[in-house]
Amino acid sequence: MTIIEFKNTSKSFGPLKVLDGVDLSIDVGEVVVLVGPSGSGKSTLLRCINGLEMITGGDLIIDGLSVTGSARQLREIRQEAGMVFQQFNLFPQLTALDNVAFGPAKVRGLNRAQARETALDLLEKVGLRDKAGHYPAELSGGQQQRVAIARALAVKPKVMLFDEPTSALDPELKQEVLNVMRALAEEGMTMVVVTHEMGFAKQVGTRLIFMEHGHIAVDGNPREVIDTPPNDRMKDFLQHV
Amino acid sequence: MEMDWSVIIDFLPQLLEGARTTIYITVVGLLGGVVLGTLAGLMRAYGGRVLNAIAFAYIELIRGTPIVVQVMFLYFALPVLADLRIDPMSAAFLAIIVNAGAYIAEIVRGAFLSIGKGLTEAGLAIGLPHWKVLVYIIGPLAFRRLIPPLGNQFIVSLKDTSLFIVIGVGELTRTGQEIMASNFRAVEIWTAVAIIYLVMTGTLSLILRTIEKRMRIL
Numbered sequence: 096m097t098i099i100e101f102k103n104t105s106k107s108f109g110p111l112k113v114l115d116g117v118d119l120s121i122d123v124g125e126v127v128v129l130v131g132p133s134g135s136g137k138s139t140l141l142r143c144i145n146g147l148e149m150i151t152g153g154d155l156i157i158d159g160l161s162v163t164g165s166a167r168q169l170r171e172i173r174q175e176a177g178m179v180f181q182q183f184n185l186f187p188q189l190t191a192l193d194n195v196a197f198g199p200a201k202v203r204g205l206n207r208a209q210a211r212e213t214a215l216d217l218l219e220k221v222g223l224r225d226k227a228g229h230y231p232a233e234l235s236g237g238q239q240q241r242v243a244i245a246r247a248l249a250v251k252p253k254v255m256l257f258d259e260p261t262s263a264l265d266p267e268l269k270q271e272v273l274n275v276m277r278a279l280a281e282e283g284m285t286m287v288v289v290t291h292e293m294g295f296a297k298q299v300g301t302r303l304i305f306m307e308h309g310h311i312a313v314d315g316n317p318r319e320v321i322d323t324p325p326n327d328r329m330k331d332f333l334q335h336v
Numbered sequence: 337m338e339m340d341w342s343v344i345i346d347f348l349p350q351l352l353e354g355a356r357t358t359i360y361i362t363v364v365g366l367l368g369g370v371v372l373g374t375l376a377g378l379m380r381a382y383g384g385r386v387l388n389a390i391a392f393a394y395i396e397l398i399r400g401t402p403i404v405v406q407v408m409f410l411y412f413a414l415p416v417l418a419d420l421r422i423d424p425m426s427a428a429f430l431a432i433i434v435n436a437g438a439y440i441a442e443i444v445r446g447a448f449l450s451i452g453k454g455l456t457e458a459g460l461a462i463g464l465p466h467w468k469v470l471v472y473i474i475g476p477l478a479f480r481r482l483i484p485p486l487g488n489q490f491i492v493s494l495k496d497t498s499l500f501i502v503i504g505v506g507e508l509t510r511t512g513q514e515i516m517a518s519n520f521r522a523v524e525i526w527t528a529v530a531i532i533y534l535v536m537t538g539t540l541s542l543i544l545r546t547i548e549k550r551m552r553i554l
């Protein structure tokens with residue numbers, strides 16, 4: 096069953112064409128790893144899925160809703176597609192618990208007690224129940240990113256979008272975040288992940304997409320295309336990550 | 337020349353009455369100024385082209401002219417132009433509202449825009465409408481950064497009330513002027529007036545610093 100469908104989707108910033116007629120459909124349960132050189136449009140592709148960037152051509156359907164629909168539809172799409180950012184973007188004035196409880200309370204309309212309970216369950220899941228009362232500034236980068244994952248999950252999305260979730264982390268902290276992502280994939284969550292972690296791509300990814308100049312240059316099984324790149328530029332790219 | 341500090345005691349009730357008027361104008365004017373300034377500041381930061389342009393014109397108009405001219409305009413020119421007579425007190429309130437509003441608008445705009453775009457995106461990404469992101473997330477963060485420059489503006493506006501001497505409002509400066517005109521005790525009276533202003537601005541500073549200390553700037 097298709098949950099994300101790009102139909103000849105384009106995105107320009109003024110004269111700069113960043114996505115150039117992308118066709119791509121992603122099924123429920125897939126873990127799509129997105130790689131490519133800097134500026135190739137990976138973040139833009141991801142941000143179009145939840146409408147943080149507006150597409151400028153073609154169409155993009157998420158779980159039956161077009162990103163070009165009403166503001167209300169867009170909010171529905173955002174509830175279906177959670178996002179995790181490179182810089183975590185936790186709300187600094189709220190504790191870990193309140194960060195996670197925020198979505199259930201303000202978006203899903205749960206009462207305080209229910210929202211708290213949901214949040215505690217999710218903090219447990221990312222291994223941070225004991226940090227519930229800590230503010231973001233009191234957590235390590237890896238812990239902050241795990242809270243951010245819990246915050247996105249709290250809205251009960253059907254898809255999770257990750258934009259370089261470990262790039263801002265020290266090597267020893269990357270693994271704890273990747274482990275949480277792996278567990279999520281094992282539960283069957285549909286995921287689109289921009290990352291340079293080729294180990295993760297091979298072990299967890301079900302599909303790998305190599306982007307170049309705003310379109311999809313390679314689309315295949317992660318192990319196969321990483322071990323034998325079908326394209327010189329991808330080969331070149333892989334030597335540098 | 338002999339100083340006679342006892343005249344201060346004699347005229348203290350009258351001076352305090354003037355100070356009361358000063359505080360009254362300041363409080364009413366700043367309440368209005370904060371409302372107007374917040375509105376104009378948010379229009380600047382998030383409004384479409386039209387709202388932004390309106391707020392921009394207002395802010396530039398006020399910042400580009402002296403407050404005395406604004407007061408004169410409200411009190412003397414408006415009645416001629418619009419056939420709208422206003423009493424001195426109303427002109428004073430209005431002048432502080434409109435003048436402080438313009439400066440507060442810039443403060444509000446700056447504070448909201450100083451909060452990283454990432455937090456707005458994080459709020460939007462969980463499916464909140466933009467206005468809720470502003471109310472629940474960006475607003476509270478911006479508020480903390482607002483306090484120091486807002487406090488500064490409050491003090492400026494308090495002192496600006498002394499300009500209403502030109503339209504005959506009986507605030508502290510005018511009260512001092514009137515007393516002086518009757519007894520020529522310039523040193524004593526102006527010393528007393530200055531000290532009363534210092535007490536008022538000092539109290540305001542103290543309140544603001546306490547609020548600031550209570551709140552962690554994030």
Ligand SMILES: Nc1ncnc2c1ncn2[C@@H]1O[C@H](COP(=O)(O)OP(=O)(O)OP(=O)(O)O)[C@@H](O)[C@H]1O
Pocket residue numbers: 108111113131132133134135136137138139140
């Ligand atoms: N808001 C914007 N305004 C103008 N240009 C933009 C904007 N966002 C991205 N771009 C441009 O679009 C192109 C693609 O950017 P994008 O962030 O999608 O690349 P990326 O593949 O994620 O790169 P990186 O690996 O560096 O994160 C770049 O040339 C970038 O400068």
Ligand SMILES: [Mg+2]
Pocket residue numbers: 137138139
């Ligand atoms: Mg990127």
